[in-house]
Amino acid sequence: MITARQARRWASRLLIVLLALVVLVAAALVVWSRTGIMEAEPEPLEEVFGDPGVEVTESSSSLILEPAAGGPSATGLVFYPGAKVEPDAYAARLAELVTEQSMTVVIVKPWLHLALLDRRGLDTFTGDLPEVGTWIVGGHSLGGVRACQVAAEADALLLLGSYCATDLSAHGLPVLSLAGSEDGLSTPTKVSEARSLLPDDAAMVEIQGASHASFGDYGPQDGDGTATISDEDMDAEVSTEVEEFVGSFA
Template sequence: MPSPTLLRRRLLRLLAALLTLVLLAAAGLVVWSRIGVMDAEAAPWQGVQEDPRIADERTDVALVLRPSEPEPAGTGLLFYPGAKVEPEAYAARLSGLVTELGVTVVVVDPPLNLSLFDRRAPDRFTSIAPGVETWLVGGHSMGGVRACELAEEADALVLFASYCAADLSSTEVPVLSLSGSEDGLSTPKKIAEHRDLLPGSAEMVEIAGASHASFGDYGPQSGDGTATIDDAEMDTAVEEAVAELLGTMP
């Protein structure tokens, strides 16, 4: 039988090896998260910045889009980006909510560009817009998965080409799920397979011709389908669907 001293040495070696593996995995994750980040396309983002109806602000934790003439109290959308997608890539797609519906949009800037790893409380972001009384939480792709985890803390949930891992079927949270007929990642089949995790009242809207990348402006995405809908049509589809959701809320 090995002596106590030898056993301690073996245990220390094992712990050192495990710690090394953990550190290497963490370093690898950090490196991977910074490779292939999908930047916002310049023209759509510039269009938002130049729109006099929108006041944009970049804080250390989020991109904020406000109506330039806000009402005393209104509605906000806390939005989580897809994996490795720059927050500004969603500005143009969400701009109609600001200009036409008076919604304040807060797009989270998650650590490592991965929304699932963002464990900060929602009020870290909603506090940026203290005048907003009603908050929707939403997200695109992986960001939608994170939004699902926070749905019961919000007034409604909006999913962009995403589906829940958390079971919300027994809740009364109003849900709008927007998907694309040409999405090669969050495919119509995957959306349907996860439908039972949403409340029965959830509104499921499949946008004809939309791909996974149609929900933002960051260029083509590996594994995605080919969109047959243009940006203007996509903007209108998103705006009208969210307007209908807001119309059903108290």
């Protein structure tokens, strides 16, 4: 018969083992999250930092791109990167929103490079920009999945090579989904299959020649298709579609 003292001893040992397992899992996750980071290509990023029309501010939580002149932005975008993609890799692709449309773009630096693990609310990234009246939340790949989770806190949703796992079909939220015809990860089929989770009037656009990695500047990605669209044309496509989208509700 097990005595009360023996039961307490076994319970203590079991607790120690469970705590050790938790520590090991957490350590493994941290190591994994820092391995294989897809870094921003240097040349496109240098162009953004050297653009006199873009004011760049960087903090521990985000990279902020603002118009260098013309007063406060009326519209802003909080953008979540794809899993294990360096946030700076999206600066060049989104810079035309700043220079051509006078938007403020806040690129999130997610915890452990994984947006789905980042439980901070949108006000973490918008609180210091009270002059912006309308906020779009967006993201690429798994960053878009996170954007869907916090979409209720924003005025609109922008998905780049992504789709929702959250049911937003009953929301009156304006949504723009930009997919790539050559995307080997968030394939056109996957985007189509998740269409029912978006509002009926969501704008669904497939960019011809775009791959998964075409939505950023971080080089090729395993499992992706081959892009046939240039970076310059991709910049223009994204900028044009977003401009039309914002004009439909702002």
